[in-house]
Amino acid sequence: MLDILWARLQQKHRTIEFPDGPPPALSDRYQGRPAVFAEKCDPACSLCEQVCPTGAVLRNPLGIDLGKCLFCGACAPLCPSRAIIFSNDYRVAESSRENLVVAAPERPAGQIVAAGAKRLFAKSLKLRQVSAGGCNACEADTNVLGTVGWDLGRFGIQFVASPRHADGLLITGPVSENMRLALLKTYRAVPEPKVVILVGSCAISGGPFIDHEEVHNGAGGLLPVDLHIPGCPPSPLAILDGLLRLTGRIS
Amino acid sequence: MSVATSNIFSMSNGQAADIANVTGMSLGDFRSSIIEAVKQGLRISALFGQPIEEGRLRLWAVLSHDARSVVHLLHADLDGDRYDSITPDCPQAHWFEREIFEQWKVKPCGHPWLKPIRFHAPYGQASQGRAEPLPEIGVTDFFGIEGCEVHEVAVGPVHAGIIEPGHFRFQCHGENVFHLEISLGYQHRGVERKLAGGPDRRTIHYMETLSGDTSVGHSLAYSELTEALSATSTPAKAQVLRGVALELERIANHTGDLGALAGDVGYLPTLSYCGRIRGDVLNMSALICGNRFGRGLVRPGGIGFDIDGDRRDELLRRLDLLEKDLSVAVGLLWNSSSVMARFEGTGTILRRDCLAMGLVGPAARACGVEQDIRRDMPHSIFQLYQIPVSTCPTGDVFARGYVRWLEIQRSVAFLREQLRGLPGGAAQLSPRPLQPGRIAVSLVEGWRGEICHVALTDSQGKFARYKVVDPSFHNWFALAYALRGQQISDFPLCNKSFNLSYCGHDL
Numbered sequence: 001m002l003d004i005l006w007a008r009l010q011q012k013h014r015t016i017e018f019p020d021g022p023p024p025a026l027s028d029r030y031q032g033r034p035a036v037f038a039e040k041c042d043p044a045c046s047l048c049e050q051v052c053p054t055g056a057v058l059r060n061p062l063g064i065d066l067g068k069c070l071f072c073g074a075c076a077p078l079c080p081s082r083a084i085i086f087s088n089d090y091r092v093a094e095s096s097r098e099n100l101v102v103a104a105p106e107r108p109a110g111q112i113v114a115a116g117a118k119r120l121f122a123k124s125l126k127l128r129q130v131s132a133g134g135c136n137a138c139e140a141d142t143n144v145l146g147t148v149g150w151d152l153g154r155f156g157i158q159f160v161a162s163p164r165h166a167d168g169l170l171i172t173g174p175v176s177e178n179m180r181l182a183l184l185k186t187y188r189a190v191p192e193p194k195v196v197i198l199v200g201s202c203a204i205s206g207g208p209f210i211d212h213e214e215v216h217n218g219a220g221g222l223l224p225v226d227l228h229i230p231g232c233p234p235s236p237l238a239i240l241d242g243l244l245r246l247t248g249r250i251s
Numbered sequence: 252m253s254v255a256t257s258n259i260f261s262m263s264n265g266q267a268a269d270i271a272n273v274t275g276m277s278l279g280d281f282r283s284s285i286i287e288a289v290k291q292g293l294r295i296s297a298l299f300g301q302p303i304e305e306g307r308l309r310l311w312a313v314l315s316h317d318a319r320s321v322v323h324l325l326h327a328d329l330d331g332d333r334y335d336s337i338t339p340d341c342p343q344a345h346w347f348e349r350e351i352f353e354q355w356k357v358k359p360c361g362h363p364w365l366k367p368i369r370f371h372a373p374y375g376q377a378s379q380g381r382a383e384p385l386p387e388i389g390v391t392d393f394f395g396i397e398g399c400e401v402h403e404v405a406v407g408p409v410h411a412g413i414i415e416p417g418h419f420r421f422q423c424h425g426e427n428v429f430h431l432e433i434s435l436g437y438q439h440r441g442v443e444r445k446l447a448g449g450p451d452r453r454t455i456h457y458m459e460t461l462s463g464d465t466s467v468g469h470s471l472a473y474s475e476l477t478e479a480l481s482a483t484s485t486p487a488k489a490q491v492l493r494g495v496a497l498e499l500e501r502i503a504n505h506t507g508d509l510g511a512l513a514g515d516v517g518y519l520p521t522l523s524y525c526g527r528i529r530g531d532v533l534n535m536s537a538l539i540c541g542n543r544f545g546r547g548l549v550r551p552g553g554i555g556f557d558i559d560g561d562r563r564d565e566l567l568r569r570l571d572l573l574e575k576d577l578s579v580a581v582g583l584l585w586n587s588s589s590v591m592a593r594f595e596g597t598g599t600i601l602r603r604d605c606l607a608m609g610l611v612g613p614a615a616r617a618c619g620v621e622q623d624i625r626r627d628m629p630h631s632i633f634q635l636y637q638i639p640v641s642t643c644p645t646g647d648v649f650a651r652g653y654v655r656w657l658e659i660q661r662s663v664a665f666l667r668e669q670l671r672g673l674p675g676g677a678a679q680l681s682p683r684p685l686q687p688g689r690i691a692v693s694l695v696e697g698w699r700g701e702i703c704h705v706a707l708t709d710s711q712g713k714f715a716r717y718k719v720v721d722p723s724f725h726n727w728f729a730l731a732y733a734l735r736g737q738q739i740s741d742f743p744l745c746n747k748s749f750n751l752s753y754c755g756h757d758l
Contacts, residue, residue, distance in 0.1 A: 136462065
């Protein structure tokens with residue numbers, strides 16, 4: 001018994017202060033939201049496009065579709081005019097699919113997430129997670145939000161065992177054909193009104209598996225989507241940021 | 252040397268050879284060679300089909316001879332669409348033969364349990380004009396038990412937690428489980444089919460997402476394989492940092508598993524602490540390459556991110572904190588009688604059965620089997636630094652947990668020594684193109700066990716066939732087996748003690 005208490009003291013209080021305090025420090029090598037300088041782009045050059053594994057780089061004008069981007073950063077160092085620079089900005093979540101296309105150096109104001117649109121769930125949001133072909137990285141970094149370090153429960157957000165107890169789905173993976181029916185059944189089991197959150201480039205576009213005949217290029221073609229959180233995987237901070245914006249806790 | 256393997260082509264882990272030099276034989280000899288070799292203690296690391304001319308199929312086998320640190324390669328060509336199954340005489344072939352049946356519609360006659368493992372269209376059949384309808388996921392003739400008071404419990408594919416999908420069928424008598432059948436395939440993304448014709452710009456990303464929690468393990472197996480096929484050497488610094496990344500991945504996952512095991516017996520302190528500490532380990536990987544899962548780090552020819560002295564010192568500082576926090580958090584487990592009462596004697600697998608099933612990784616070492624690729628088939632940095640093999644004889648949930656704890660401690664010691672002695676020099680060389688007509692095998696001890704990649708190149712130096720065997724492929728059946736005679740309420744605990752990959756299996 002005493003050793004349990006001693007361990008409790010030794011492990012200390014570890015919950016992050018965010019969003020009331022600063023966000024936890026990310027690695028200085030973390031590749032977040034890219035800054036795109038379209039005017040610097042040489043239309044005759046296509047190095048970025050050639051190296052991109054998922055077709056996330058758009059050209060003329062230059063843009064990056066975060067919904068497809070794996071944030072591998074392969075394009076940025078190849079650009080002779082440095083028109084693409086990956087920043088440390090973890091704020092990548094968007095409500096609309098179109099807004100995931102980044103074509104400017106700065107994040108456009110007021111386009112992050114339709115903050116407050118889902119205020120119904122501001123104080124209590126119960127989610128059912130469905131992995132539909134996910135590789136377990138998005139799943140793991142969603143799961144980590146439940147640990148004492150992040151303590152998702154303090155925002156009233158919780159992952160529940162049954163879709164019938166849930167206010168929405170958090171979906172990962174490119175939606176394999178073999179999970180399509182189970183996903184749709186789970187969606188139907190969630191009572192109205194409900195939200196759909198896609199976590200990871202797979203769930204948004206198919207990610208590395210885009211256009212495989214075994215997958216459906218994400219859930220967007222199958223279900224109405226309220227929030228996209230791109231990344232491969234998005235960091236827990238990016239996921240938390242998205243969830244808090246969706247529920248109007250931060251703007 | 253045994254009769255069975257003395258005439259069979261052999262090479263070391265991470266080497267390449269001309270396909271023409273590899274032993275071809277009749278199907279009968281192929282079959283008896285595998286059976287005899289496994290009787291003598293060799294393991295089937297891979298057994299797969301490769302389409303050759305005129306729609307015929309060639310069967311390949313990779314047999315690992317741990318005691319001699321060699322892999323044997325053998326192949327035989329099929330004339331029709333059937334052959335005599337190896338499984339009745341060699342149980343560890345059973346899952347491989349089901350895979351061959353599903354991928355190529357070639358029937359291993361006499362296989363006792365022949366049904367789909369992933370539920371996909373056979374390879375080589377285009378989406379249009381299929382001869383037969385697609386298999387329906389989860390629809391198969393499940394093993395059933397009938398009788399008074401016997402009932403069936405079906406779980407999944409969508410589970411209660413944040414976890415990948417799979418379907419589990421229990422045949423129960425009250426609380427007691429007579430039999431569990433596990434039906435997978437829900438995560439099938441068609442990766443292996445797409446790897447043929449590569450490498451291309453997507454290949455490394457397939458490797459990093461084959462099983463996302465094993466991004467380093469699979470990308471390392473792939474990189475060493477392509478380096479063998481292209482005769483590219485890896486700089487010393489890259490070899491060390493790859494080893495560092497592999498062991499960080501092991502520590503992170505083992506830590507998470509120990510926490511989850513605690514959670515499944517309702518012991519919350521260790522669950523809470525390990526959940527947080529696991530994140531700290533992932534952040535150490537992120538310190539090196541920006542990604543918590545080590546994505547972007549391992550690349551053919553070296554590593555994508557170099558580290559300097561400051562970053563090295565920061566890693567060492569965090570390693571000290573990690574070791575201290577972890578030993579307190581995990582130590583609680585072994586000193587809590589309520590935890591130990593639930594761990595001990597639950598989900599036991601006998602050493603004899605472990606060997607028959609061909610288990611790998613901590614699941615095998617927890618049955619007292621001394622088997623670890625890092626020692627038995629040393630490659631790269633593990634040729635210079637031998638990590639002791641961690642075993643436990645009891646084969647139960649406790650053993651699978653305790654082996655993880657031993658491995659964490661030995662990985663921490665490895666990290667400390669490697670980081671302190673970090674060599675200088677280049678971290679990345681340009682990989683050369685792959686040589687045509689070659690075959691290579693790459694084995695890596697991932698945190699779940701043996702990762703096996705096999706590639707054959709065509710006349711253009713592209714992959715004619717790329718085979719991935721995730722450790723989960725060997726071990727899923729063991730989870731089903733461990734449940735026999737257990738209470739169904741112990742399933743979560745047994746499941747977590749294996750913690751197998753769904754997508755790594757489904758590919």
